[in-house]
Amino acid sequence: MHIAVTFVALLLAACSAGGSPKIAATDGWTREVAPGQTSAAAYVTISNQGDGADSLIAAESSVAAKATLHSSSSAGGIARMRPIEGGLEIPPHATVAFKPGGNHIMLTGLQQPLKAGQAVDLSLQFEKSGRQAIALRVLPATSEDSHMHGMAM
Amino acid sequence: MKALRIVLWALVALSIVAIGFLLLRQSQPMPGRTVPTQVNFGGPFTLVGTDGKAFGSAELAGKPYAIFFGFTHCPDVCPTTLSRMVRLRKQLAAGDEPFRIVFVSVDPERDHPKELASYVSLFGSPVVGLTGSDAQVAQVKKQFGIFSEKVPDESGGYTVDHTATVLLFDRNGKFVSTISPEENDSAALDKLKRIIA
Numbered sequence: 001m002h003i004a005v006t007f008v009a010l011l012l013a014a015c016s017a018g019g020s021p022k023i024a025a026t027d028g029w030t031r032e033v034a035p036g037q038t039s040a041a042a043y044v045t046i047s048n049q050g051d052g053a054d055s056l057i058a059a060e061s062s063v064a065a066k067a068t069l070h071s072s073s074s075a076g077g078i079a080r081m082r083p084i085e086g087g088l089e090i091p092p093h094a095t096v097a098f099k100p101g102g103n104h105i106m107l108t109g110l111q112q113p114l115k116a117g118q119a120v121d122l123s124l125q126f127e128k129s130g131r132q133a134i135a136l137r138v139l140p141a142t143s144e145d146s147h148m149h150g151m152a153m
Numbered sequence: 154m155k156a157l158r159i160v161l162w163a164l165v166a167l168s169i170v171a172i173g174f175l176l177l178r179q180s181q182p183m184p185g186r187t188v189p190t191q192v193n194f195g196g197p198f199t200l201v202g203t204d205g206k207a208f209g210s211a212e213l214a215g216k217p218y219a220i221f222f223g224f225t226h227c228p229d230v231c232p233t234t235l236s237r238m239v240r241l242r243k244q245l246a247a248g249d250e251p252f253r254i255v256f257v258s259v260d261p262e263r264d265h266p267k268e269l270a271s272y273v274s275l276f277g278s279p280v281v282g283l284t285g286s287d288a289q290v291a292q293v294k295k296q297f298g299i300f301s302e303k304v305p306d307e308s309g310g311y312t313v314d315h316t317a318t319v320l321l322f323d324r325n326g327k328f329v330s331t332i333s334p335e336e337n338d339s340a341a342l343d344k345l346k347r348i349i350a
Contacts, residue, residue: 031232034225034271041228066308072229074317074334078300079223079230081312100233101334107228108308141275142236 019051019092023129027097028136029146030107032116040114041070041104042122042136043146047095056096057087058125061136065109067122072101081106087127100144116140194320194328198293200257200285203270208283214326217348218253218281221319222299224260225272230317231256232275234334238319239278241341250279251349252321257293258284259301259315321348 023046030042042061048054059067069084088103090096098104105122114120118138123131139146195210202208219238223231238254245251256273258264264272264284273282284290294301301315319332321344329348332341 031228032275033228034268034275036268036271037225037228039226039228041232068307070229074230077316077318077333078314079227079317079334080304080314081227081229083307100229104229108310140277141232142239142277144233144236144240 021048021052021054021090021092021126021128022050023048023054023090023126023132025124025132025134027146028122028134029139029143030114030120030136031143032138032141033110033114034141035113037113038110039106039108040064040110041100042067042107043098043100043104044122044124044134044136045095045097046090046124048090048092051092052128053092054090054129055087055127056090056124057127059105059122060125061107061120061122063111063114063120064107065111066107068106068108069103070106071103074101090126114138194297195322195326196296198289198296200283200289200293201266203266203273203282205266208281210326213253213255213281213322215324216253217251217324218255218322219319219332219345219348220255220257220297220322222257222259222294222297222301222315224258224313224315225264225268226260227313227315230334234317234319235273235276235280237341239276239280241338241345242278244338244342245345245349247349252345253281254279255281255283257290257297257299258282259290259294259299260303260313261285261287261290321345323348 025044025046027045030040033040046056061067069088070081071084072081116138119135120138121133122136123133125131198210200208221234235256258269261284266284269282269284273280297320299316301313303311303313306312317334321329321331323329330344332344
């Protein structure tokens with residue numbers, strides 16, 4: 001039994017080591033901020049069509065002094081926001097969506113006010129796939145997702 | 154002697170229950186009374202409005218309200234919650250402002266009336282922004298059963314952990330129920346319908 005488990009584990013490890021990730025970042029957006037507000041949360045959808053796992057390890061944007069991977073939770077009725085330590089794994093054949101109230105990229109030290117209708121740059125650093133650039137659409141503060149609810153287009 | 158003491162203690166216990174019962178009955182809203190009454194949460198308070206002037210809880214009287222505690226440097230949970238409340242209020246289709254949305258800062262150190270004013274104006278629908286002195290905010294947090302705690306962040310600043318729940322009050326200032334972030338829209342709308350009924 002023990003041997004069988006070890007064998008399966010080795011097999012799985014071999015499989016994941018063999019494949020390479022195929023990362024695509026889409027649907028990037030952030031919110032308009034008020035004058036004087038120095039931080040904003042950015043959201044993005046990351047898909048991995050490849051056979052190997054990858055990890056999102058860092059981010060940067062020319063509009064912010066810093067871009068940090070963060071996670072919000074409201075477990076136990078308390079809203080908390082914490083950095084994601086050690087990167088975020090993007091498993092093979094999976095899609096990881098950053099969403100309000102969950103994972104987000106925290107832009108701090110905004111160099112310029114973000115106005116609805118603008119597009120700002122974001123660069124995502126993956127452990128294996130390297131850098132991926134994506135444009136973030138700046139949506140009105142009332143946006144709850146990237147689909148612009150109730151917006152007169 | 155021992156028996157007498159037991160009887161006396163029993164009497165004390167009985168009186169406490171009786172007083173509690175009377176207090177509970179008294180705190181039921183009386184007809185024509187519009188000042189918020191302290192039942193579970195709420196009660197009279199004074200904070201500072203976005204115009205920099207004192208804002209007394211009496212200004213909320215006569216209209217139901219949904220109150221949420223947060224801070225303007227909160228980029229994720231706070232705009233998400235406020236956006237949701239604004240959207241739900243529109244979905245009720247019960248006039249422009251069937252209930253007030255009140256946003257109280259738990260970060261008065263950074264949230265001065267000016268910052269708060271531009272923050273609440275982002276939501277394109279009336280939101281009452283309130284801040285105050287540390288002591289005022291601490292007092293109001295206590296009255297509304299709100300937890301908040303500063304937590305240092307990785308860039309030398311801080312974030313604030315805080316109660317994520319929205320508290321709902323009827324037009325008499327009586328606490329009715331809560332809306333949590335996990336609750337779906339239809340449950341939240343049912344609760345909002347109750348406070349505006």
